[in-house]
Amino acid sequence: MKKRTTSVSPPGADHKSFWFRFSRQLDLQLMVIPAMALILIFSYLPMYGVLMAFQDYDIFQGFLHSPWVGLKHFKMFFEAPEFWTVMRNTFVISALRLLIGFPAPILLALILNEISHLRFKRIIQTVSYLPHFLSWVIVSGFVASMLATDNGSINMLLQRLHLVNEPVNFLSIPEYFWAILIGTGVWKEIGFSAIVYLAAIAGINPEIYEAASIDGASRLKKIWYITLPGITGVITIFIILAVGDILSAGFEDILLLAKNPVLQDVSDVIDTYVYRVGIRNSLFSYAAAVGLFKSVISVVLLTAANMMARKLGRSLW
Amino acid sequence: MSAKKTSALLLVCMLGMSMMLAACSGSSGTDAAKPEGKDTAQADPSKPFVLGETPLTFSFYGNYDWYTMNPWGQDPATKWIQDNMKVNVQAIQSGGAALQKFNTMIASGQLPDVIWGDRGTDVEKLRKAGKLVALDPYLEKYPNLKKWAGEKTLNMLRSEDGKLYQFPNWYTKNPMGNGGYAINNKIYKELGSPKLETFDDLYAYLKLVKEKYPEVVPFEVGLQGQGIDFLYAGMAEDRNVGQVSLRVVPDGNELKSLFSDPVYRESMIFANTLFREKLITQDAITQTRDQVKEKVNNGRVAIYGDFDTTVLGTEANSMLRAKDPEGGYTMIWPLHKDGVDPKKVWVNEFDSLGWNVSAITTSAKNPEGIFAYLDWLTGEEGERVIFWGPEGMYWQGTNDKGAPVYTDKYKNEVEERSKLMAIWDTFQWAGNTAFIDGSKAENEMNLPEDKRDWATVSQTGIAWKTSFDATEFGNIQPLPDSDEGMILQRVSDIADKVRAKALFAKDEQEVISLLDKAEQDAQKAGYEKLLKFETAKWQENLKKIKGN
Numbered sequence: 001m002k003k004r005t006t007s008v009s010p011p012g013a014d015h016k017s018f019w020f021r022f023s024r025q026l027d028l029q030l031m032v033i034p035a036m037a038l039i040l041i042f043s044y045l046p047m048y049g050v051l052m053a054f055q056d057y058d059i060f061q062g063f064l065h066s067p068w069v070g071l072k073h074f075k076m077f078f079e080a081p082e083f084w085t086v087m088r089n090t091f092v093i094s095a096l097r098l099l100i101g102f103p104a105p106i107l108l109a110l111i112l113n114e115i116s117h118l119r120f121k122r123i124i125q126t127v128s129y130l131p132h133f134l135s136w137v138i139v140s141g142f143v144a145s146m147l148a149t150d151n152g153s154i155n156m157l158l159q160r161l162h163l164v165n166e167p168v169n170f171l172s173i174p175e176y177f178w179a180i181l182i183g184t185g186v187w188k189e190i191g192f193s194a195i196v197y198l199a200a201i202a203g204i205n206p207e208i209y210e211a212a213s214i215d216g217a218s219r220l221k222k223i224w225y226i227t228l229p230g231i232t233g234v235i236t237i238f239i240i241l242a243v244g245d246i247l248s249a250g251f252e253d254i255l256l257l258a259k260n261p262v263l264q265d266v267s268d269v270i271d272t273y274v275y276r277v278g279i280r281n282s283l284f285s286y287a288a289a290v291g292l293f294k295s296v297i298s299v300v301l302l303t304a305a306n307m308m309a310r311k312l313g314r315s316l317w
Numbered sequence: 318m319s320a321k322k323t324s325a326l327l328l329v330c331m332l333g334m335s336m337m338l339a340a341c342s343g344s345s346g347t348d349a350a351k352p353e354g355k356d357t358a359q360a361d362p363s364k365p366f367v368l369g370e371t372p373l374t375f376s377f378y379g380n381y382d383w384y385t386m387n388p389w390g391q392d393p394a395t396k397w398i399q400d401n402m403k404v405n406v407q408a409i410q411s412g413g414a415a416l417q418k419f420n421t422m423i424a425s426g427q428l429p430d431v432i433w434g435d436r437g438t439d440v441e442k443l444r445k446a447g448k449l450v451a452l453d454p455y456l457e458k459y460p461n462l463k464k465w466a467g468e469k470t471l472n473m474l475r476s477e478d479g480k481l482y483q484f485p486n487w488y489t490k491n492p493m494g495n496g497g498y499a500i501n502n503k504i505y506k507e508l509g510s511p512k513l514e515t516f517d518d519l520y521a522y523l524k525l526v527k528e529k530y531p532e533v534v535p536f537e538v539g540l541q542g543q544g545i546d547f548l549y550a551g552m553a554e555d556r557n558v559g560q561v562s563l564r565v566v567p568d569g570n571e572l573k574s575l576f577s578d579p580v581y582r583e584s585m586i587f588a589n590t591l592f593r594e595k596l597i598t599q600d601a602i603t604q605t606r607d608q609v610k611e612k613v614n615n616g617r618v619a620i621y622g623d624f625d626t627t628v629l630g631t632e633a634n635s636m637l638r639a640k641d642p643e644g645g646y647t648m649i650w651p652l653h654k655d656g657v658d659p660k661k662v663w664v665n666e667f668d669s670l671g672w673n674v675s676a677i678t679t680s681a682k683n684p685e686g687i688f689a690y691l692d693w694l695t696g697e698e699g700e701r702v703i704f705w706g707p708e709g710m711y712w713q714g715t716n717d718k719g720a721p722v723y724t725d726k727y728k729n730e731v732e733e734r735s736k737l738m739a740i741w742d743t744f745q746w747a748g749n750t751a752f753i754d755g756s757k758a759e760n761e762m763n764l765p766e767d768k769r770d771w772a773t774v775s776q777t778g779i780a781w782k783t784s785f786d787a788t789e790f791g792n793i794q795p796l797p798d799s800d801e802g803m804i805l806q807r808v809s810d811i812a813d814k815v816r817a818k819a820l821f822a823k824d825e826q827e828v829i830s831l832l833d834k835a836e837q838d839a840q841k842a843g844y845e846k847l848l849k850f851e852t853a854k855w856q857e858n859l860k861k862i863k864g865n
Contacts, residue, residue, distance in 0.1 A: 059423050060446035081807070081842065141605070148608065149599035150534060166595075171603045172821060260602045261813035262821060277806055281797030282420065282442075 053289035059282070073289035082273060090269040093249040096182050098242055104186050106235065109197035110223055125198075128191025140256035143184055147171050171257070174266045181257060181267075185250070196238075197231055204230040236314040244302030247294045251275070270294050365458045366689040368402040373686040377746075378409040380419050380434030385410055387740045394741050397707040404690050406744075423448075430681035433746050435673050436474075436483060437792055443676065444482050450677045450684040451480040459689055461696035465749050470669045472861045473791060483674035484691050489750035492784035494665025496558070497775070498547065498622040499630050499646040504530060505619070506643065515655045516551060516587065519620075523596040526619040535596045539609055539623025542601035542820070547622055547664050549584040551653035556580055557663035557785035558624075563793070564812050565851055572852045574844060575812065576836040582829065583654075585819045589828045592820040602817050616644060624665070627772040627780055634771045648775040651783050663785035670791055675746050695747035703744050704753055706737060720756035789862060793854040800843075801850045807842035811835050 022029060048063070053073055055066040077083060108128065115121040131139065146153050147170040155167035170176050204226065212222050249269040258267035268276075270290060278287025309315045366373075379386055386408040390399045398404050409429045411418045419439065422428055428448060434440075443449050456463055456471075463471070466488045474483050500513065508525055512518050523535040538544030546558045556566075565572040566581070575581050591597045600608065612618050613633045621630065630646050637644040651662045675691060677684045693699045697719040705711050705721050711734060712721030727734060761773055795801035815835035822828045 059420060060442075060448070062424070076803075081838070082810075144603060144605065145608065148604065150604075150608075150612070167599065169599050169821075171600075172817075260817055261810075262602070262817040264810065264814055276810075279416070281802065281806060282416075282438075283798055 050288060050292050050295075052285050053292045055285055057285040057288070059284065069285075073286045074293065076286060077290050077293065082268065085265060086268050086270055086273045089266060090247055090249045093178060093181065093254075093269060094246040096178060097185065097249070098246065100182055101186050101189070102239070102242055105190050105193035106197050106231075108190055109194040109201060109231075110227060112194065112198060113201050113227065114219065114223075125191065125194075129195065130191070131188045132192035134188070136252040136256055139184065139188055140253070143180070143257060144171060144259075147180070172260045172262055174263055177258065177263050177266050181250070181253060184257065185253060196234060200231040200234040201227055233314060236309055236312070240302065240305045240309055240315075243305035244298050246301055247298050366683070366686045368404065368686075368689055368693055370403075371686070372403040372405070373683060373690060374405040374407065375430035375681060375683070375687050375690075376407045376409055377431045377433065378418075378422070378429035379411060379743075380415050380432055380439060382411060382413050382415045384415075385743070387743050392737060392740050393710060394702050394706045394737075395744060397702060402690070402693070428678040428680045430684075431675050431677055431687060431746075433486075433673065433675045436670065437794070438796055440483055440674065440676055441476070441796060443678065444476050448678050448680075449482040450679060450681065451482060452484065452677070452688055453481050455685055455688040455692075456481070459692035461692045461699075462747075465695060465751060467669075469862060470788075473670055473788060473858065474674070475861075483676055484688070484695075484747060485671045486673050486675065486746055487748035487750050488671035489667065489669060489754075491751060491754065492665070492781045492786065493667045493750065493754075493776075494624075494780050494784040495627040495772075495776070496543075496547075496622070496624040496665045497626045497648050497780050497783065498544075498620055498651060498664075499626050499648045499775070501533075501616055501619050501621070501644075502647055503616065503637075503641065503644045504533065505647075513649060514652065514659070516548070516652055517655060519652050520591070520596075523591065523619070524594075527594075527596060530619070532617065534598050534612055534618045535620065536591065537598050537609065537612055537618035537621045537623075538601050539621070539625065539629075540604070540606055542597075542816075543623035543625075544621075545584075545588045545597070545601065545816070545820070547651065548588050549581055550664050551651055551657065551662050552584045552587070553580045553654070554657055554661035555663070555785075557666050557787065559666040559785065559787050559790060563790060563851075564808055565790075565793075565848065567855075570852070570856065572848050572855060574836060574839065574848065576815065576832050576839060582832055585816070585832065586825050586828050589819055589822050589825070593823070597820075601820065621646065622664075627775045630775065631770070631772045645771075648779045650779055663783055665780055665784035666787040667784050668786065668788040668791050670788065671748070671750065691747045695749045697752060699747070700749050700752050701756075703741050704738070706741065716759060718755065718759065719752070720759040723760050789855060789858045791858060793851045793858065795847070795850055801847050804843040804847045808839050808844055808847060811839050811842070 052063065052066075054068055054070060055063075056069050056072075057063070057066045112121055112125060115124070147155075149155060149167040149169045152167070152170075154170070155164070158164045159167065170180060208226050209222060212226060217225065247270055249271070251269075251271040254267050254269060254272050255275065258264070258272075271294075274287045274290050277283065278290060306315050306317065377386065386406075387395075389395050389406045389408065395406075409418075409422075415434075419432075419434075423443075428443075432439075432443070440449070462484065466485060467490065470485065470488050470490075471481055474485060475481050504526060505513075508522070508529065511522055511525075513522055519536075526533060526535040536544065546561045549561055550556050550558050560566055561575065561581070564575045566575055566578045567573075588597070592599075592601070598604065598612075609623075610629060610633075613621050613629055614636050616633075616637050621633075623629075626648065630648070634645040637646070650659055651664045653659055653662045677687050681687055694703060697715075701708070701712070701715070701719075701721050705727075708714075708721075711724055711727040711730075713724050714722050716722060757773070758777070761769055795805055797803075797806065812835070815831055818831050819828045822831060
């Protein structure tokens, strides 16, 4: 940020008044206005709706005429028998995503970067980011039919290889669910997420590599001492954002993959719970309360992550 | 740029922003609070509204994700209605997101003139908020609904305040349904056509299939394992599949817990045995409709049973028959435990209220006109036009019962006709089951036996005879935003979970302990209170039915 403002305003302008600086970059400020308006209208204005969480919202009465009930809906959520299951699943699934889903694209980017055959590299890249453009409905359809016991290709393969005698009912065994969910997620997003890291790697000065080669650094050493440090900035930013998102354990993917009620004990997360209990039954206040709870925790986590990062000198703000 | 100029510019920008904001907050504020202008029903007590004299236009919303109304007046039937009845309907589509659309319309105060959807929650919500027009003043003035639906059905449709707000669709006095067991003829014959009546026969037969045809699914239970509920229906007399989905067991004057019911327990143990021995589809709970279809259509199942047997079975039957005239499927009488009277096994249920309803909202300018149209639609003439098209195409003249007499075009133009009939089906909002089914049967009788429709044969021969009249259990469930509604949500979750878990249990003992646990959890969630609530509603229904 600092770099940009100094390049626009002349040196020595910093001590001048706000209005003076503002007028010097009026053209730039005008360009920001549409974006600000967009955020204001679609992100800030509707926020009054979170107050619904403290009401018994009646869709006919509207926001202004619904009775206020304080923390009733929060209490309902905390006392719900599903509460602990939902929280546990949310944290576990998110943690797994952070642990496995987060480093995976970095790894892919590092590997891709080492490929010198350009055509081959491009093909790999294209193939790996294509699944990103498929919707979860389609992907879950693939997964369900591949993992089916009856005529499912995975089971057929395992049986041909004599690894199993009886087909395994993958989508009905709670122990397998997290692996399937995370695995599918990685497969779908790995290529697309790797693009950012590849771009960051491309920004590293090639002379550093040359110098390292002259010093006799091996490939792995170069990755470890040049490439990785070169992209830590990007990685930190994404990690902070991912931590802030830790309560968003996923929605569509879980909803579509965990069709078997047997899986509910391991698959029910905050978002699916809000959808099933709140939205589907038109319990808007309850849904808003749970949603607000989630947002508050997310903000706390995001701030904490940022503070940690600031200590390391790479904070988001 | 001078400072003055700059600040002026800034002021303009800020003004513009605040105006935008004001416009937004203004509209969202009034949206919610806007009182609905009550269009008083211009019910001129003397003259009924005559269709065709005064033009009538109304907006219509179908409250289903899957429903899209075809454009009005673009096909022969609605063109005919437009020309002769001067009726125009403007469609409001759900766009695949009915729940959102419905809530948005309420929140913005812009309701359509007619809402067509399921009975229960949504209709009650609208009624309680005073957004629906009572239909009682029109009942006497227009003949058809009263005549065909009958007083008993209308009473059941009435809301708490004693008034009628819902115009029923596909109401009936006769049993109906699509569910049942169908056997794969080829496999059955090759295995020597053993007796298939009791659950013991079923078990032995499935074992035999598993042994002789390892590639075939012995018992395909369809989507969400619907066929598993058939086992409950056959385990004792007068049990029906609907009780499983309502999660209640009637006992005397009371509704009791499903989980502690010995019959339900026995059926789950049996289901567990079949599942454990791989005699039931292992994908029972997770499979999609396409997966079921693929298996049934290719004849890879020995017995197929779910709530849609006559629907999926018809296509599968004709596909298999095309390959092998001896193949295909045959519907058989529902299986049952030894000693249970087969005449008291119910694998289908129907209620006289039919499928869904149309409700006229207070936004309608001419509610009486709309009622007049729906009443005409549910009468003989309206039903003939909307189901078979205008006279002269697929039918010409009627017999003495009002049934249309099919033309040769009807028999020869199968493809084109099926397409048109599917289009007309989207305009069928006041289906008159008795008239349509009666007319179909009249015409079907004239066909030679092998030309008759597989679905019709299966339905009239078996499915309809094994359909339980569940009218008394209609609308007994609480509204979702009530205390009981919250309990219902919990109990439903518990029930879905235990049903699936019981299939995967490793032995009988585990099934029992799972059900014990479910009973405990349900009681903790308030099952008893829910059952009391539902019992009261059920008893009210019984009174309404017996009162007439």
